[in-house]
Amino acid sequence: MNRHYPSFYGISEKEYGMQGYKMNIQLASNYSSYIKKYFIHVHKINSGEDYLLFSSPRNCLWEDGVKSIDSPTQRDIYYKMNADKFELMIPPFNPLVHGIIISKTDTSIKCQSNDGKRTFIFKYKEKIVSENLLEIDMYRNDKGDMVSYHKK
Secondary structure, eight states: OOTTTTTTOOHHHHHHHHHHHHHHHHTSTTHHHHHHHHHHHHTTOOTTTTOEEEEESEEEEEETTEEEEEEOOOEEEEEEEOSSEEEEEETTTEEEEEEEEEEEOSSEEEEEETTSSEEEEEEESSSOOGGGEEEEEEEETTTTEEEEEEOO
16 A cells, blocks of 8 residues: 555555554564564665674663663664774664764774764673674664663
8 A cells, every 4th residue: 555655545545554454464473573574675684794683682761861661672783883884773663774983992882873863882791892792772862762772
């Protein structure tokens, strides 16, 4: 319906059809697998090629420095960096984000999205190598909150 809007369907038909599709697909036993594969296809992620993967079994929403939600929701975060730029994707809700690296310490990397809406801090144990990544904090500057993705 989305493909044929507005030539064949009006806005109410399009929205009705999309809601029905979302309800039906959520009934599928492999819904999370479907969403992940769809996201990988749409954003041209070649099974992790060129991207590092950080799997987070937990994520928390922080508002004004206070944890407001602690969720055991699995998130796979795909990212890559070079000396001064980064890319990051968090399926299924956050599309590809491009930006620059604005600072580094021995155990963290701070990145800023090109549009200024997101700031990411990658936190490592002891030194900056992918297997030492413990947490990724995503500051949603446009919403005034922060989501932390972490191992524990």
